[in-house]
Amino acid sequence: MKLGIIRCTQTEDYCPGTTDFKAIRSKLGAFEGVEEEIELVGFTNCGGCPGKKAPLRAGLLVRRGADTIAFASCITRGTPIGYPCPHAEKMLELVRREVGSEVAVLEYTH
Numbered sequence: 001m002k003l004g005i006i007r008c009t010q011t012e013d014y015c016p017g018t019t020d021f022k023a024i025r026s027k028l029g030a031f032e033g034v035e036e037e038i039e040l041v042g043f044t045n046c047g048g049c050p051g052k053k054a055p056l057r058a059g060l061l062v063r064r065g066a067d068t069i070a071f072a073s074c075i076t077r078g079t080p081i082g083y084p085c086p087h088a089e090k091m092l093e094l095v096r097r098e099v100g101s102e103v104a105v106l107e108y109t110h
């Protein structure tokens, strides 16, 4: 798996992404059961509210080799502060449209 992660810009001050890296390394959370090696090709953010740059950045990650895009858990699950993104569903819709059906889109990381 060649993975690109998009995280919440608003949450960056609370979280350096440590648990995402652990989940990838230990194949936990959204990566449980993945047998192939997971290579992180990029780790970026949504570009800030209301997330209109997310599809642009997902497309960039795919052009850099990602075959899978994951939204970090801060977006859909609100970790670590308990505040999910109110724009998550729209961002997911736009990202899926941008990258097409050949690229997997994971809604969370852990």
Ligand code: SF4
Pocket (backbone or CB within 6 Å): 007, 008, 009, 010, 011, 046, 047, 048, 049, 050, 051, 075, 084, 085, 086, 087, 088
């Ligand atoms: S659009 Fe959502 S994911 Fe992006 S900064 Fe705002 S709250 Fe975070």
